[in-house]
Amino acid sequence: MLITYHKTALQGCNLAGFCEDIPGVQLREVDSMDELLKAAADSTALMFNNPLYSQQFADALQGSPVRWIQLSSTGFDACTQYGVPDSVVVTNAASAWAPIVAEHALALMLGLLRGVHIAERDRQNAKWDRPSVLPYLSSLEGATVGILGAGAIGQEIGKRVQVFGARALFITRTPRTLEYADETVPVDDVLEALPKVDVLVSALPLTAQTDKMVNSAWFEKMKPSSLFINVGRGNTVDESAVMQSLAQGRIAGAGFDVMEVEPMRPDHPLWQFKQVIITPHVAAFKSRIGTDRLMSLCRANIENYMAGRKLMNVVLPAP
Numbered sequence: 001m002l003i004t005y006h007k008t009a010l011q012g013c014n015l016a017g018f019c020e021d022i023p024g025v026q027l028r029e030v031d032s033m034d035e036l037l038k039a040a041a042d043s044t045a046l047m048f049n050n051p052l053y054s055q056q057f058a059d060a061l062q063g064s065p066v067r068w069i070q071l072s073s074t075g076f077d078a079c080t081q082y083g084v085p086d087s088v089v090v091t092n093a094a095s096a097w098a099p100i101v102a103e104h105a106l107a108l109m110l111g112l113l114r115g116v117h118i119a120e121r122d123r124q125n126a127k128w129d130r131p132s133v134l135p136y137l138s139s140l141e142g143a144t145v146g147i148l149g150a151g152a153i154g155q156e157i158g159k160r161v162q163v164f165g166a167r168a169l170f171i172t173r174t175p176r177t178l179e180y181a182d183e184t185v186p187v188d189d190v191l192e193a194l195p196k197v198d199v200l201v202s203a204l205p206l207t208a209q210t211d212k213m214v215n216s217a218w219f220e221k222m223k224p225s226s227l228f229i230n231v232g233r234g235n236t237v238d239e240s241a242v243m244q245s246l247a248q249g250r251i252a253g254a255g256f257d258v259m260e261v262e263p264m265r266p267d268h269p270l271w272q273f274k275q276v277i278i279t280p281h282v283a284a285f286k287s288r289i290g291t292d293r294l295m296s297l298c299r300a301n302i303e304n305y306m307a308g309r310k311l312m313n314v315v316l317p318a319p
Contacts (some may be wrong), residue, residue: 001306004028004039005047010072010298011291015047018295019302040064045305047071047298050092053078061085067318068305070298074101074153074284076315077206077233090316091301094152096293097284102156104283105201105231108255109145109161112227113138113199117253117277136253136275138225141165144196148187148214149203149232150178152313157201169197187213194221199229205315206233214238219245227253231283234259239270246273257283 005015007029016027028043030036036048040060045068066088069079074094084090111117115136122129144167147154158168158180167182171193175184185193194200200222204210214237219228228251230237239260245251253275259268262281270276284290301311 001044002026003045004043007031009049049073050075050078055082058082089318091313092315098152098156100287101153101283112253143198146197146200153203199227201229202232204232204236210236212238216241229255231257
């Protein structure tokens with residue numbers, strides 16, 4: 001079995017060395033898109049990240065021997081956008097990056113809850129102004145955090161907010177038991193649940209079902225003191241609805257690591273909102289042990305594939 005992986009897309013991992021003892025497997029390392037496209041002609045599996053997938057890539061897979069794509073990213077929306085042959089299964093790396101993305105969600109959450117964004121603006125003007133910060137202060141302890149998306153990232157967020165003494169309310173497609181959930185609510189009933197949510201965090205992937213899922217109807221049901229955080233995908237949220245809700249005081253603040261269009265243009269009106277924190281899609285970067293988890297995931301899935309076992313983190317199954 002020949003597996004070709006894009007080294008840069010796999011965070012510089014020496015996957016060939018890490019998996020050299022697996023019988024029957026040959027790993028080929030490439031570091032350019034052209035090489036990766038050519039590898040589709042003779043590889044059984046390809047490993048790279050979501051942003052590299054394109055219409056050209058989808059075309060190259062037609063009639064190729066590729067049967068499995070392992071993404072090194074959590075996102076897989078490019079694969080759904082351009083399509084993947086029915087013969088190819090796609091797996092992602094959500095479990096590798098979930099803890100660090102959850103940390104980032106907490107950073108945005110705590111920054112807003114403790115007025116750090118306001119104090120930082122004052123610091124830039126050498127201004128010690130307690131009265132300007134006090135209206136923005138609140139606490140995660142005792143809060144109810146709504147978590148939209150019960151995948152690996154959502155569950156890591158739930159685990160962490162409970163440590164702070166908050167309740168984790170998961171919003172899922174169907175009610176089910178989750179280890180770190182104090183409550184689960186089906187998404188069909190979300191409008192009834194939102195009035196008790198203090199912080200709503202989206203960790204949704206982008207699919208046809210989640211496109212613009214979070215809209216003005218959601219924000220109309222939230223408390224004026226509530227916050228919204230997005231560490232999933234930008235297009236799962238109606239940005240104009242967020243801005244309108246912020247401007248009208250229907251929610252108190254928002255934190256974004258992802259946007260509808262990236263990078264954000266300099267004249268995007270969201271830059272001007274004082275009660276907003278924006279980071280440039282960095283939530284999954286610089287985990288101390290995330291790369292180790294990525295290599296372990298890739299190795300485990302290679303072994304699963306060779307043994308005919310079910311792959312982990314399947315996001316687009318083959319028939």
